[in-house]
Amino acid sequence: MDSVLRAAAMYLALMVLFKIAGRRSLAELTTFDFVLLMIIGEATQQALLGDDFSLTNSMLVIVTLIAIDVGLSLLKQRSQWVSQLIDGGPTIIVENGKLLHKRLRHARLIEADVMEAARSSQGIETLEQIKFAILERNGKISVIAV
Template sequence: MDIVLRATAMFAVVFVVLRLLGKRELGQMTPFEVVSLVVIGDLIQQGITHNDFSVTGAMLAICTFAFWSVALGWLAYLFPRLQKGLQGSPRVIIRDGRLLEDNLRRDRMTRSEVESEMRLAGIGSMRDVAWAILEPQGKISFIKRDRDAEPARQEDNDGPTG
């Protein structure tokens, strides 16, 4: 029972720490951050199992983490009001070709990171973006502008007169 209680406490700590890291860090991790997460995983294991190196102890710890992951998923599903706190919410970072600096600052993202993601999505200019949305999982969704729907310029409407 001790392992289950420690696993529950560690699950809560990991959950809070990962939520505090934000979306960007989880979506675009550097090699150092990956190694840090592996080290954190080892530290968590030591904190949960303490001196219990048995297979039963490891299974209890893993099952406890799995239980809380599933339980939080079900809570977010059954109670939509909890979803934002448990899973995060998407944030608009580009609207009509304009970068929303305040929203970038909230997630500690830079313009160059957004531009890099745009290039990976095959978009060359911010003017071509109707919407860019930073998803809760850390990925950016881009919706291109519909060039056909833009208002025509006056000189385009002046056809031949005669």
């Protein structure tokens, strides 16, 4: 039972921490992000298993984590509120060539991030060529040209 509670607590803690970290951190990993995720993974493994490294305990933890994930997915399907709480929604960060600075700060993005997405997806070179730039739920930036 201890392993089930540990798994549930760690799942919840990581969901909250990654929600606080923001969508950008999960969209494209830098070297720093990758190293950080490796360290988090190791710390999580130690917290999940404690001193019991048996196959049975490992399987119990894995089954618990998958059950929680499936349960939350089902909840998200049935409730828009739960889906919005867990995954958030798309955020417009550029409108008619104008940066929405408050939303950019909240998402911890800078103009260079928007322009990189605009160049790579649409070949856009200036902010004025962007009708909308949208930070999607998955952390990617979608760009709609004028």
